[in-house]
Amino acid sequence: MNYNVNEKGYYGEFGGAYIPEMLYPNVEELRQNYLKVMAEPEFQKEFNQLLKDYVGRPSPLYYAKRLSKKYNTKIYLKREDLNHTGAHKINNTIGQILMAKRLGKTRIIAETGAGQHGVATATVCALMGLECIVYMGEIDIARQAPNVARMKMLGAKVVPATSGSKTLKDATNEAIRDWINNPVNTHYIIGSAIGPHPYPDMVTRFQAIISEEIKWQLKEHEGKENPDYVVACIGGGSNAAGTYYHFLHEEDVNIIAVEAAGLGIHSGESAATSVLGREGIIHGCKTLLMQTIDGQITEPYSISAGLDYPGVGPMHAHLCKTGRAEFMSITDDEAMNAGLELCKLEGIIPAIESSHALAIFEQKQFKPNDVVVLSLSGRGDKDLQNYIEYFKI
Amino acid sequence: MNRIQNKLQENKKLLSIYFTAGYPNLNDTVSIIQDLEKNGVDLIEIGLPFSDPLADGPTIQHSSTQALKNGMTTEILFNQLKDIRQTVSIPLIIMGYFNPMLQYGVEAFCQKCQELGIDGLIIPDLPVDVYHEEYQSTFIKYGLTNIFLITPQTSDERIRYIDSVSNGFIYMVSSASTTGAKSGFGDEQNQYFKRIANLNLKNPQIVGFGISNNQTFTQATAYAKGAIIGSAFVKYLKTHGTNSISGFVKTVLG
Numbered sequence: 001m002n003y004n005v006n007e008k009g010y011y012g013e014f015g016g017a018y019i020p021e022m023l024y025p026n027v028e029e030l031r032q033n034y035l036k037v038m039a040e041p042e043f044q045k046e047f048n049q050l051l052k053d054y055v056g057r058p059s060p061l062y063y064a065k066r067l068s069k070k071y072n073t074k075i076y077l078k079r080e081d082l083n084h085t086g087a088h089k090i091n092n093t094i095g096q097i098l099m100a101k102r103l104g105k106t107r108i109i110a111e112t113g114a115g116q117h118g119v120a121t122a123t124v125c126a127l128m129g130l131e132c133i134v135y136m137g138e139i140d141i142a143r144q145a146p147n148v149a150r151m152k153m154l155g156a157k158v159v160p161a162t163s164g165s166k167t168l169k170d171a172t173n174e175a176i177r178d179w180i181n182n183p184v185n186t187h188y189i190i191g192s193a194i195g196p197h198p199y200p201d202m203v204t205r206f207q208a209i210i211s212e213e214i215k216w217q218l219k220e221h222e223g224k225e226n227p228d229y230v231v232a233c234i235g236g237g238s239n240a241a242g243t244y245y246h247f248l249h250e251e252d253v254n255i256i257a258v259e260a261a262g263l264g265i266h267s268g269e270s271a272a273t274s275v276l277g278r279e280g281i282i283h284g285c286k287t288l289l290m291q292t293i294d295g296q297i298t299e300p301y302s303i304s305a306g307l308d309y310p311g312v313g314p315m316h317a318h319l320c321k322t323g324r325a326e327f328m329s330i331t332d333d334e335a336m337n338a339g340l341e342l343c344k345l346e347g348i349i350p351a352i353e354s355s356h357a358l359a360i361f362e363q364k365q366f367k368p369n370d371v372v373v374l375s376l377s378g379r380g381d382k383d384l385q386n387y388i389e390y391f392k393i
Numbered sequence: 394m395n396r397i398q399n400k401l402q403e404n405k406k407l408l409s410i411y412f413t414a415g416y417p418n419l420n421d422t423v424s425i426i427q428d429l430e431k432n433g434v435d436l437i438e439i440g441l442p443f444s445d446p447l448a449d450g451p452t453i454q455h456s457s458t459q460a461l462k463n464g465m466t467t468e469i470l471f472n473q474l475k476d477i478r479q480t481v482s483i484p485l486i487i488m489g490y491f492n493p494m495l496q497y498g499v500e501a502f503c504q505k506c507q508e509l510g511i512d513g514l515i516i517p518d519l520p521v522d523v524y525h526e527e528y529q530s531t532f533i534k535y536g537l538t539n540i541f542l543i544t545p546q547t548s549d550e551r552i553r554y555i556d557s558v559s560n561g562f563i564y565m566v567s568s569a570s571t572t573g574a575k576s577g578f579g580d581e582q583n584q585y586f587k588r589i590a591n592l593n594l595k596n597p598q599i600v601g602f603g604i605s606n607n608q609t610f611t612q613a614t615a616y617a618k619g620a621i622i623g624s625a626f627v628k629y630l631k632t633h634g635t636n637s638i639s640g641f642v643k644t645v646l647g
Contacts (some may be wrong), residue, residue: 016523017520018491018519018520018523019518019520020447020448020516020517020518020542021520021521021541021542021543021544021547021566022448022542022544022566022570022571023545024520024546024551025547025548051408053587151580163451163454163458164444164445164458169445173445173447176447176451177448177571179445179569180448180569180571181546181569181570181574182568182569183546183569184546188632191499278496278497279495280493280495281490281491281495281518282445282491282492283445284447284518285446289492291492291496292469293496294466294467294497295443295467295492295493295494295495295496295497296444296461296491296493297444297445297492301434352595355409
């Protein structure tokens with residue numbers, strides 16, 4: 001079984017590029033160039049240099065001793081939360097801004113939900129001196145004020161998306177509409193492993209540094225490159241894609257994807273796409289999608305803005321359908337408690353997205369000798385207000 | 394030949410009008426179609442509303458959201474159209490995004506269109522190569538014309554490919570934009586219209602995006618077979634309701 005993208009842009013039956021003709025020249029330009037550009041030694045050199053000196057990579061692989069003791073297994077945390085700007089998102093934006101420059105683009109657009117990808121994009125645009133416009137749902141702007149301020153300080157223009165549910169899905173729609181209206185000078189930095197081919201593959205390759213590092217770091221810790229499990233939370237799925245990438249074809253590594261169940265899978269307020277979704281088309285790709293019987297895309301819900309998306313990337317849809325990955329769902333309450341537990345046991349305040357992954361230890365019993373690597377995708381600073389309100393701190 | 398191909402043979406410039414089914418009210422569909430025909434419109438594009446219309450600007454987005462709020466579904470639209478061929482004889486095209494069709498089942502959708510007397514489909518997010526490989530035979534089986542878009546950025550080579558796969562007309566998007574974003578044409582558009590006319594394609598072209606009145610209609614049809622009006626008509630329905638459709642058509646045809 002092949003879990004990578006094929007030459008037509010599909011992962012099994014998922015993926016492709018279902019885009020209006022107006023976007024074809026842009027997407028085609030990218031499709032024809034992305035692998036070639038990424039393979040250039042000069043590109044590699046610049047990318048790796050920035051990841052090291054600017055992002056602060058490699059991010060540590062930390063053996064969480066007290067957490068491991070509590071759950072009677074061996075838990076390693078991949079510390080993406082320690083990256084510059086506070087999450088894994090920057091790996092991809094560094095890669096894409098270098099790509100955009102090589103394609104001669106002068107104007108950058110992005111979508112953002114909680115604001116992490118928006119901040120990561122604004123950051124690299126400042127670094128490269130490029131114009132930056134970030135689309136963000138009007139509701140998200142209201143509830144993520146600190147990230148809006150950060151983007152503005154970094155020189156980005158934040159444009160409210162006022163259509164539909166006024167959240168991430170609609171911000172993505174607005175960014176796509178901007179791209180249609182500015183087809184020549186603009187590059188769209190998609191933040192997740194979604195969108196028309198080649199985006200899911202390109203984003204995955206930029207995030208693959210996560211699993212590349214895990215391999216040699218685990219070798220140092222455990223004397224072997226492959227853990228028994230890799231675990232990541234999944235909204236669109238960029239941190240998960242990067243965490244799994246180098247283990248996809250390693251049969252001894254089990255893959256666990258953790259979705260947001262919101263108030264409960266069948267409560268009507270959930271984002272558990274693997275259970276609630278059916279095959280459909282969103283933002284240019286065929287994937288698992290939450291929708292009405294009639295094919296209208298429905299509104300997901302999660303306390304975590306980063307997991308609050310009605311689809312998953314096409315690679316993940318394929319991993320789900322083939323059974324390569326085990327999908328688990330975690331409610332708001334379970335995630336919040338797991339987040340607080342990590343604070344107390346390890347002195348790390350995780351992003352609520354990452355807290356969903358941490359919550360699986362209450363649900364699933366691992367063996368004492370199992371090596372479980374969990375991607376701690378981001379830090380909890382941005383979620384402080386949520387934690388304060390939830391725990392009445 | 395189906396009604397679209399027959400219509401394209403007529404020795405006149407064609408006016409095609411788009412509206413969103415279920416807007417302003419759920420059950421306006423049939424009367425809007427009848428009024429448009431009565432007032433001299435040549436083709437009608439019936440918009441099947443979608444929750445996330447990526448290629449559309451605010452006017453059509455708003456009409457789609459409202460239509461869905463009014464309760465419009467694929468099934469309801471098909472029910473509304475069940476006797477449409479008893480009163481209407483001009484070509485009817487359904488325009489909508491691919492996901493609702495995919496969920497209905499592409500073959501079932503096409504079959505239903507044939508039963509109702511729908512002549513063609515415009516699906517902006519179904520790319521020509523996917524159509525060509527996976528769906529063309531189904532469309533042909535049910536006598537449907539599929540209409541593709543081209544833009545000023547589309548290469549001549551790709552336009553020729555689209556022409557080879559088309560069997561009706563080519564929807565020529567006047568400028569790089571979402572619907573309703575721009576009005577009026579400048580030199581750039583005229584150059585583009587001329588360039589396409591000089592390609593001598595086998596399918597005639599109908600221009601869409603940016604047409605709202607007699608002046609832009611005349612300009613767009615100087616080189617092309619016809620023109621499509623969408624946002625301007627939807628906006629007109631918003632302010633005037635469905636009672637004075639004749640007034641709108643008159644201002645366009647002059």
